[in-house]
Amino acid sequence: MSNKYEIDAKDLELEHYEEEKKPLSSxxxxxxxxxxxxxxxxxxxxxxxxxxxxxxxxxFYSIIPSSGTGEIKNxxxxxxxxKDRLIELDVKLREYSExxxxxxxxxxxxxxxxxxxxxxxxxxxxxxxxxxNLWYDGFDISIPLLLPDNDGNxxxxxxxxxxxxxxxxxxxxxxxxxxxGEKSGHPEYELEVRINYExxxxxxxxWIKKIL
Amino acid sequence: MxxxxxxxxxxxxxxxxxxSHFFYRAVHKNLWIKWxxxxxxxxxxxxxxxxxxxxxxxxxxxxxxxxxxxxxxxxELTTNGIVELNVGKIKNAIEDQSLSLTIKHxxxxxxxxxxxxxxxxxxxxxxxxxxxxxxSEIAQWASKMMPIKT
Numbered sequence: 420m421s422n423k424y425e426i427d428a429k430d431l432e433l434e435h436y437e438e439e440k441k442p443l444s445s446x447x448x449x450x451x452x453x454x455x456x457x458x459x460x461x462x463x464x465x466x467x468x469x470x471x472x473x474x475x476x477x478x479f480y481s482i483i484p485s486s487g488t489g490e491i492k493n494x495x496x497x498x499x500x501x502k503d504r505l506i507e508l509d510v511k512l513r514e515y516s517e518x519x520x521x522x523x524x525x526x527x528x529x530x531x532x533x534x535x536x537x538x539x540x541x542x543x544x545x546x547x548x549x550x551x552n553l554w555y556d557g558f559d560i561s562i563p564l565l566l567p568d569n570d571g572n573x574x575x576x577x578x579x580x581x582x583x584x585x586x587x588x589x590x591x592x593x594x595x596x597x598x599x600g601e602k603s604g605h606p607e608y609e610l611e612v613r614i615n616y617e618x619x620x621x622x623x624x625x626w627i628k629k630i631l
Numbered sequence: 632m633x634x635x636x637x638x639x640x641x642x643x644x645x646x647x648x649x650x651s652h653f654f655y656r657a658v659h660k661n662l663w664i665k666w667x668x669x670x671x672x673x674x675x676x677x678x679x680x681x682x683x684x685x686x687x688x689x690x691x692x693x694x695x696x697x698x699x700x701x702x703x704x705x706x707e708l709t710t711n712g713i714v715e716l717n718v719g720k721i722k723n724a725i726e727d728q729s730l731s732l733t734i735k736h737x738x739x740x741x742x743x744x745x746x747x748x749x750x751x752x753x754x755x756x757x758x759x760x761x762x763x764x765x766x767s768e769i770a771q772w773a774s775k776m777m778p779i780k781t
Contacts, residue, residue, distance in 0.1 A: 527659040528704030568678040585674050585760040599760035
């Protein structure tokens with residue numbers, strides 16, 4: 420994927436654009452100023468306005484980040500490139516957590532452990548990190564299942580036609596994460612490791628990139 | 632179920648687990664309520680920390696899915712479903728996938744008595760994700776024991 424992104428000016432400040440009743444040219448100027456102000460706070464970027472003499476709502480900016488990480492990456496990601504996917508991810512995560520997060524000890528009547536907000540945050544943050552990076556790098560991977568277990572942990576699970584991948588995420592980041600992955604018909608790609616939480620996203624991202 | 636003196640129940644040898652037999656296990660609603668497809672079983676249907684000595688299941692030689700359901704605190708299909716695991720398929724998976732599992736009959740001789748109680752030994756923190764996937768591939772809902780979403 421190129422590091423150059425073309426952004427529809429309409430996307431820059433959509434709410435602002437829709438609510439304001441100013442003339443079109445004025446609105447675009449506001450949008451432009453607002454956007455530039457945001458970008459100016461970021462140290463590593465150049466921004467080019469295509470056809471600066473032709474202001475209209477279909478105008479495009481070209482953004483060229485000199486660094487693909489950190490704040491600019493998140494800004495581009497969240498506001499422009501994958502807005503629909505992020506909404507879908509938020510909806511899915513909310514759906515997975517509702518009625519599950521906050522369950523007390525012994526919710527099954529047979530000794531199960533509480534499912535805490537800390538456990539949920541640990542697992543859901545990992546899902547976001549993995550997906551953000553893969554999507555940003557152009558890998559069209561689906562949102563995984565995020566399911567609780569009796570021990571108060573969460574399992575992150577992908578099952579596609581091409582691969583299965585299961586991460587068992589302990590409720591505490593201090594505990595090791597267990598991972599098993601396999602690609603259909605390719606036993607040489609089997610992945611089975613038990614590693615620190617901080618290393619998980621890197622391992623998973625590299626493995627998925629390798630098998631897809 | 633069996634009316635014999637539980638103290639007379641012996642652990643039966645591995646050879647008694649026939650390929651045609653099944654193991655049953657209850658799965659609570661909070662585990663399956665978010666599954667996208669209730670017609671299949673997902674890997675979180677059982678876990679390990681409660682199975683330090685092995686995963687507890689009920690052996691079809693001495694149990695039925697109904698027996699396993701009734702042993703639950705909430706024995707309704709709106710709260711618990713019962714999965715069955717074919718013994719022959721488990722044996723094949725152990726061999727084909729090099730799973731470090733063994734099957735051990737472990738009748739419970741104190742109340743609540745359970746002659747069917749069997750444990751799948753060999754699960755641990757190191758191999759749990761692979762075993763969870765492989766057993767989920769074998770597992771299916773026992774007849775008329777698929778849970779009901781309300």
